[in-house]
Amino acid sequence: xxxxxxxxxxxxxxxxxxxxxxxxxxxxxxxxxxxxxxxxxxxxxxxxxxxxxxxxxxxxxxxxxxxxxxxxxxxxxxxxxxxxxxxxxxxxxxxxxxxxxxxxxxxxxxxxxxxxxxxxxxxxxxxxxxxxxxx
Amino acid sequence: xxxxxxxxxxxxxxxxxxxxxxxxxxxxxxxxxxxxxxxxxxxxxxxxxxxxxxxxxxxxxxxxxxxxxxxxxxxxxxxxxxxxxxxxxxxxxxxxxxxxxxxxxxxxxxxxxxxxxxxxxxxxxxxxxxxxxxxxxxxxxxxxxxxxxxxxxxxxxxxxxxxxxxxxxxxxxxxxxxxxxxxxxxxxxxxxxxxxxxxxxxxxxxxxxxxxxxxxxxxxxxxxxxxxxxxxxxxxxxxxxxxxxxxxxxxxxxxxxxxxxxxxxxxxxxxxxxxxxxxxxxxxxxxxxxxxxxxxxxxxxxxxxxxxxxxxxxxxxxxxxxxxxxxxxxxxxxxxxxxxxxxxxxxxxxxxxxxxxxxxxxxxxxxxxxxxxx
Numbered sequence: 081x082x083x084x085x086x087x088x089x090x091x092x093x094x095x096x097x098x099x100x101x102x103x104x105x106x107x108x109x110x111x112x113x114x115x116x117x118x119x120x121x122x123x124x125x126x127x128x129x130x131x132x133x134x135x136x137x138x139x140x141x142x143x144x145x146x147x148x149x150x151x152x153x154x155x156x157x158x159x160x161x162x163x164x165x166x167x168x169x170x171x172x173x174x175x176x177x178x179x180x181x182x183x184x185x186x187x188x189x190x191x192x193x194x195x196x197x198x199x200x201x202x203x204x205x206x207x208x209x210x211x212x213x214x215x
Numbered sequence: 216x217x218x219x220x221x222x223x224x225x226x227x228x229x230x231x232x233x234x235x236x237x238x239x240x241x242x243x244x245x246x247x248x249x250x251x252x253x254x255x256x257x258x259x260x261x262x263x264x265x266x267x268x269x270x271x272x273x274x275x276x277x278x279x280x281x282x283x284x285x286x287x288x289x290x291x292x293x294x295x296x297x298x299x300x301x302x303x304x305x306x307x308x309x310x311x312x313x314x315x316x317x318x319x320x321x322x323x324x325x326x327x328x329x330x331x332x333x334x335x336x337x338x339x340x341x342x343x344x345x346x347x348x349x350x351x352x353x354x355x356x357x358x359x360x361x362x363x364x365x366x367x368x369x370x371x372x373x374x375x376x377x378x379x380x381x382x383x384x385x386x387x388x389x390x391x392x393x394x395x396x397x398x399x400x401x402x403x404x405x406x407x408x409x410x411x412x413x414x415x416x417x418x419x420x421x422x423x424x425x426x427x428x429x430x431x432x433x434x435x436x437x438x439x440x441x442x443x444x445x446x447x448x449x450x451x452x453x454x455x456x457x458x459x460x461x462x463x464x465x466x467x468x469x470x471x472x473x474x475x476x477x478x479x480x481x482x483x484x485x486x487x488x489x490x491x492x493x494x495x496x497x498x499x500x501x502x503x504x505x506x507x508x509x510x511x512x513x514x515x516x517x518x519x520x521x522x523x524x525x526x527x528x529x530x531x532x533x534x535x536x537x538x539x540x541x542x543x544x545x546x547x548x549x550x551x552x553x554x555x556x557x558x559x560x561x562x563x564x565x566x567x568x569x570x571x572x573x574x575x576x577x578x579x580x581x582x583x584x585x586x587x588x589x
Contacts, residue, residue: 167455199457200437200456200457200458201437201457201458201459202436202437202455202456202457202458202459202460203437203457205435205436205437205459205460206436206437206438206455208436209415209416209434209435209436210415210416210436211415212415213415
């Protein structure tokens with residue numbers, strides 16, 4: 081019984097990985113069309129990445145990272161991004177800051193400043209207190 | 216301006232409660248005493264000091280019908296105070312707790328009161344005539360952490376509680392011999408009616424709407440939760456907001472809630488005609504704080520100080536920055552109490568907080584809010 085369950089879980093993870101790969105291709109094509117905001121929206125969509133295992137989370141982070149790094153006009157991006165994405169974007173910004181990678185941290189800090197201005201401290205608090213749906 | 220009066224009555228106020236005619240206020244100035252003030256010719260005069268507790272008093276409630284005051288304290292006890300010939304006489308209520316009592320509220324009929332505690336329990340206390348004694352009955356093994364707030368349903372039976380385990384629970388407190396048996400609502404004492412697991416962090420400040428149809432409580436993740444149709448299939452809504460978390464809420468009507476908390480300014484939430492709740496606006500002016508800080512809170516004050524130092528190389532005094540802020544409260548607001556009722560609506564209420572102020576608010580001058588109230 082336990083074995084069967086694990087199979088299901090593995091299947092599920094595979095399905096998620098496939099979806100993330102599909103998403104990755106979509107983002108690449110959006111970036112080629114100079115639509116970085118659309119790419120970011122696509123990257124942030126879907127909460128299934130948060131329920132998956134570490135492998136899915138890492139795969140999803142790579143996709144989101146790609147989209148975050150492509151953002152040049154932060155103000156423009158935030159003004160066209162719907163407020164419902166703010167909380168999830170904040171989570172990924174902190175994931176970026178946790179990598180310690182210089183260019184990633186630079187970019188995440190720049191977006192973090194603007195996002196905090198726009199979404200308030202409540203957005204940071206929701207990231208800090210959410211221990212279940214981590215990215 | 217919605218503020219009608221500001222009274223600096225102590226250094227810090229943990230809780231406050233009003234007498235039935237609103238001429239007197241009982242408050243705890245962050246110690247083991249209750250101070251009762253009376254308004255005499257526009258000046259607050261300290262008329263009584265209630266001394267019996269050993270530690271900080273965390274909750275006060277003043278019964279409007281019975282004129283009895285109940286207090287709960289970190290010393291794990293409660294006292295019921297009764298006014299006998301201009302003396303407040305305490306009666307000890309042994310709660311049988313091994314942790315601090317954190318909050319207290321009289322039931323609507325004032326024949327029972329509920330105490331939430333750090334011992335993961337809620338005590339329901341009632342008076343036993345034959346023994347001349349308040350008995351405490353415990354609701355055990357329901358909470359996984361401290362109970363931060365309790366609230367009575369208008370039916371005098373159901374109690375809602377919030378806890379630092381992130382859940383909001385509703386219990387029956389039916390006590391044989393105290394409550395009349397209602398065949399429609401058959402429930403045992405301590406029976407869990409609903410458990411709402413909506414928040415990912417601590418929850419505070421649970422309140423029922425005047426009719427008891429809607430429940431509101433707040434999470435420490437800057438979210439306020441509204442629950443309709445409390446029962447087997449509750450309808451929940453989360454409203455996220457951009458500021459620091461709330462600490463307490465008050466239904467001023469069926470469709471409007473005022474929330475107070477760490478952002479030092481009351482926030483107004485209202486439901487539209489479809490029953491969708493949303494943030495409306497702040498109550499009172501929200502002014503920018505000096506020295507590069509934008510958010511007007513304790514946190515940003517420290518933040519602003521840090522920036523100010525980095526940029527200017529001078530240390531700016533924290534006391535001074537707080538004085539430049541235009542908002543009425545200068546620190547976390549931790550309680551909000553109704554002052555007057557008009558039918559089911561509350562137009563006037565008071566707030567108190569860690570800055571030691573009691574502030575009275577009136578919605579009468581806020582035309583845009585009055586339209587949403589009904």
